[in-house]
Amino acid sequence: MKRENNRSITIYLFRGDRKKKYAFSSAKVRFIKGILWFLVTVFVVSILLNILMIRHIPDYISYKRGVEKDREMFRRITLFLDKKNSQLLRVTGKIWKLSLTGEEKRWEGGDPEATSPVNLRESVRASLDEIGGRIENLESVTGELYRIFTSSDSPYQWIPNASPVTGEVAIPYGEFKDPFTQKVEQHNGIGIVVPFGTPVKAAASGRIVYVGRHPRYGKIVKISHGFGLETVYGHLGWIKYPEGHYVKKGEVFATTGNTGKLIEPLLYFEIDYNGKPVDPGNFILSGQK
Numbered sequence: 001m002k003r004e005n006n007r008s009i010t011i012y013l014f015r016g017d018r019k020k021k022y023a024f025s026s027a028k029v030r031f032i033k034g035i036l037w038f039l040v041t042v043f044v045v046s047i048l049l050n051i052l053m054i055r056h057i058p059d060y061i062s063y064k065r066g067v068e069k070d071r072e073m074f075r076r077i078t079l080f081l082d083k084k085n086s087q088l089l090r091v092t093g094k095i096w097k098l099s100l101t102g103e104e105k106r107w108e109g110g111d112p113e114a115t116s117p118v119n120l121r122e123s124v125r126a127s128l129d130e131i132g133g134r135i136e137n138l139e140s141v142t143g144e145l146y147r148i149f150t151s152s153d154s155p156y157q158w159i160p161n162a163s164p165v166t167g168e169v170a171i172p173y174g175e176f177k178d179p180f181t182q183k184v185e186q187h188n189g190i191g192i193v194v195p196f197g198t199p200v201k202a203a204a205s206g207r208i209v210y211v212g213r214h215p216r217y218g219k220i221v222k223i224s225h226g227f228g229l230e231t232v233y234g235h236l237g238w239i240k241y242p243e244g245h246y247v248k249k250g251e252v253f254a255t256t257g258n259t260g261k262l263i264e265p266l267l268y269f270e271i272d273y274n275g276k277p278v279d280p281g282n283f284i285l286s287g288q289k
Contacts, residue, residue, distance in 0.1 A: 160203035167194040188277035189270030218259025234268030
């Protein structure tokens, strides 16, 4: 290779006795160098990104499996507590019935002192006190579990299991009769009755991906929580943050308002998984709807 008068570069190729000459201008050489540097940079960056992604894939899979496992554990614990609570309530009802209907004769053949009305009522009171203590313990355990599963600093902050508002569910998920068209239609979320101006909290931590209007639900906000989960909030009034803003679980980001088609003040709440609506009742913890 030979540089001639700083304006061109000449390359000689030898094959046997033959010599071939190639001349390139300096501008063309700089252009070729730029393309080569660009391709090398893209190649190196792509390799680094792939390495980083491969390193984090096992962590992502492990985290996702852990969340699914813990959700199933919490579901079983909730069913167990509900079952025990129902059993305690049935026992309580039987004891009250026994104490009020004079069924002391069920203890026939026993000690008259032990089966007397006075001693029986004392025994009933003691049993009720014991049952009350067990119920308080169950409520304490349930409250602690709810705190763990809904806290904004817990591993479950990305799961939309906290209700955005507190109110009665007037329009359930599924088929319902539209009051405007009088036709049976699919309702992809739930309608929670609350006054206008009620603060709306994020059901889980995530990023606001859409702020706009909907023909039926008025002003809406969509939040992405990752793992294919998104929540939609409709019939909003004041909206605090724009698209792209990150919100924490339980953080107020809007208020309800008189927007969209309404027959009474309420909040529309929808949960989507992989782009398809699912019943919010399967996510929101019992007692928080």
